[in-house]
Amino acid sequence: MSYKVQLLDEDIVFVTEEHETILEAALRQGHSLPYGCRNGICGSCKSKVVSGDVVYPDGTPEGLEENDIKQGYAFLCRAKANCDVVIKARTVETATVLRIRQFPCRVARCEKLNDDVMRLVLALPKTERLQFLAGQYINIILQDGKHRSFSLASPPDQDQNLELHIRHYNGGLFSEYAFKDLTEKTLLRIEGPLGQFTLQESDRPMIMIAGGTGFAPIKSLIEYSLKKNHKRSIQFYWGARTVFDLYLNEIAETWSNENEHIQYYPVLSKVDKLNDWTGKTGFVHDAVLKDHADLSGYDIYACGPPPMINAIVESFPKNGLDKDRLYSDSFEFAAN
Structure with missing residues (x-):
């Protein structure tokens, strides 16, 4: 049995299954609600049930006081929907x-x-x-x-x-x-x-650029976007030295193969003549510039080593990018 959960004032509706709490259902579908311990103690997830009923199969949460229950409050980390419900809860969108x-x-x-x-x-x-x-x-x-x-x-x-x-x-x-x-x-x-390298609210298509292990936060962003069922266009460029440095290439290929709004472009800076590589070559920022003479309509998300980020900051505005639409995270190496 499944039920609908509506977040009042948030224009968000999601489905919860009988085996999961309301918080688990929200997180599974990409909706970030406030929470802390997830054990019914801290109260960070306390929200008001405006209509409908919730139940606690494992018992009333330890931190939920009797007066809160009388006023219609619930701990979403423990509450399960007993019918379609409307809840007054805020989503977390900023770091x-x-x-x-x-x-x-x-x-x-x-x-x-x-x-x-x-x-x-x-x-x-x-x-x-x-x-x-x-x-x-x-x-x-x-x-x-x-x-x-x-x-x-x-x-x-x-x-x-x-x-x-x-x-x-x-x-x-x-x-x-x-x-x-x-x-x-x-x-x-x-x-x-x-950190502040997070998805910003926008309808513009996105170009995401990773250098090396800059793939890590890009992976988080794209997987979150997919869970939210976002359909904004994503062009993902992953710069690496050799094909072996595309260490989770199959994941990026799966995103592109299974989602029409995602395109994946690996870019290699070091190509062996014996290698049968037919994809993009050179520096990853140059590959983006070559594909996009006009960047004025895009949001750019870039993560990687300082030389890559510096090159993007310097060159992309020349192709029309609004500097306020560039979101970046520079990986600094720290020695002993």
């Missing part, structure tokens, strides 16, 4: 409203995607969730108090198992450790969410 917190976590997965890139999955405790927006990043806090920043590659509904893409740098304080000594079940400490 400024999210609280930055520190969490312990455990390494759940270490997987080398190629010789230089590792997929790292960090599992939060069962009682904790990291609420974040697509495109944001976290800090890994090291034992000496130093921190290293990594973009979240997972979409916001995956708030307990956080995916990071770690590039190996010689002399990199964390990356050297990650590639040589880090093992599953290792305990780490993180801080987040951080």
